[in-house]
Amino acid sequence: MLRRTTAATDLGFATRQLQPIEVEEPVRSRTTPLYLTAGFPFDAFDESAEHFRTGDGYSYTRVANPTITAVERRIADLEGGADAVLVGSGQAAIVVALLGLVGAGDHVLAGASMYEGTRGLLLEELARLGVTTDFVAGNDPDAWRAAIRPETRAVLLESIPNPRNDLPDLQAIADVAHERGIALVVDSTLATPYLLRPIEHGADLVVHSASKFLAGQGAVLGGAIVDAGTFDATRSGHLYPHLTAPSRVGGPSRVDRHGPLARIAHIRDSVAVRLGPTISPLNAFLVGQGIETLSLRVERQSSNALAIATFLHDHPAVASVDYSGLPSSPYRALADRYLPRGQGSVFAFTVHGGEVAARRVVDALALFTPMTHLGDVRSLILHPRTTSHTQRTEAELGLAGIEAGTLRVSIGIEDVADLVRDLERGLAVASA
Structure with a gap:
């Protein structure tokens, strides 16, 4: 049932188009209801x-x-x-x-x-x-x-x-x-x-x-x-x-x-x-x-990331991989202690050939999107030296381990075999 406190015949058109007609029956939503409003009306002065006085309830978003x-x-x-x-x-x-x-x-x-x-x-x-x-x-x-x-x-x-x-x-x-x-x-x-x-x-x-x-x-x-x-x-x-x-x-x-x-x-x-x-x-x-789907996505992303880090670690065009889930990582013991469910899906790897090779890798990829974001369901890649870390000095970059050939990836939930093939193609172009 709908209600309006004042009869519509007593109100002008502009007033009627603004004043809400409320739903009297209680309504329940299966998902979290969306209250897209700047503020909330009070029923009375008090x-x-x-x-x-107390902070209870809602007044303003x-x-x-x-x-x-x-x-x-x-x-x-x-x-x-x-x-x-x-x-x-x-x-x-x-x-x-x-x-x-x-x-x-x-x-x-x-x-x-x-x-x-x-x-x-x-x-x-x-x-x-x-x-x-x-x-x-x-x-x-x-x-x-x-x-x-x-x-x-x-x-x-x-x-x-x-x-x-x-x-x-x-x-x-x-x-x-x-x-x-x-x-x-x-x-x-x-x-x-x-x-x-x-x-x-x-x-x-x-x-x-x-x-x-x-x-x-x-x-x-x-x-x-x-x-x-x-x-x-x-x-x-x-x-x-x-x-x-x-x-x-x-x-x-x-x-x-x-x-x-x-x-x-x-x-x-x-x-x-x-x-x-x-x-x-x-x-x-x-x-x-x-x-609501966090665990499903992160589990898949972490699994994909470990497979890709392992592939990169063994590739001759790659100088190093910074991923705590690898057996060779100096942080593997801490990963086992703090991250037993998976080591996440964002990490860096460095290619031989410096910035030139890194550029060739990025430009040759079809499935990795170059952008400044992380944690997406889609796989992303970025060259830190020319983007996120461009304000650091050479000394600061060296201390941070950000080399000319370093690339950062955020691994998504795609089929991991497709991602590996995409990286194989990019690394082949860089090596050539």
Whole structure:
């Protein structure tokens, strides 16, 4: 049954075309309902006042939206976290997570292998805000311990570094961070919660570019921040006074209101809401749809990637392959420990002949698409030196292992025999 509170005969045409006719019966959807709306009406004056007093319910999509909430809860559950916040992109997720922890005068300690967008954020944008960053290579706990400063507020890692696959020892580095009460933030975009759940190994916050494997189809952007829900004010409160101090108007602190969820509550209610990197409910819906096939895709992609890495490792035109699943990888032991279900599907390989040979490979391929994306169901390829890493100096490229002939691939779910034949053709052209 449909209803409108005022009879149609009492209203003008322009009014009738704007005012909704509501469906009275409760309706249930088999999939997550899509609430594609900027805001939500209140039924009465007191309801709006109660919402702004308690935060319960929905008022405006920048603050909360039922579609977005449903996907946030799904991602938090898959990661083994207590709560999650969805934002407009993976880059927004990194920014929001870090700004929930650091301020002017603070320090970030990051893994040396880092996505270029994150590296630029740390070295340029956050530096302009008075936040400094140092990078640590390798997994020696003493090296990480020595690099921590009194003002360090975040340790940042990638669970599968892009594109080198030089895996971090998550638990060892988490232990070092937690000795000082510092939060460990792990970008786990390339692993996904199907292959690895960093919270189980000591991570406090996990971030994802949901545009990649979580969505899977390469059609939408999104980012996610998952909190372990273990903020300990006794151990860490002195490092994060914005969580323990009374509110600006003298109200209770985040810890008083949210306890161990104080960190994610601040990220949601202050950082994300005020900076405004809101994800569209439509994009959240499509990310949620992608998550429903996550395990199937990632299992196939990882299997394909191992087969292709093995093929490349044995090919005479290939100088090296950086894939942690190979028996020859120096990170194979860590892969066995942290990634027993599969080692992911993004990795680098280097061809003999430098940039000339790399160009010939890329231009000869028919099934690999050259583009700056990852985690698609389709296979992708990129030349880092002339694209993603073009702002690095020669010395920085050398330290990162990005050579003139290095190519990065993101393996899809195509028939692996077809992908191998495509690479065989490309490598033959390069060799010739």
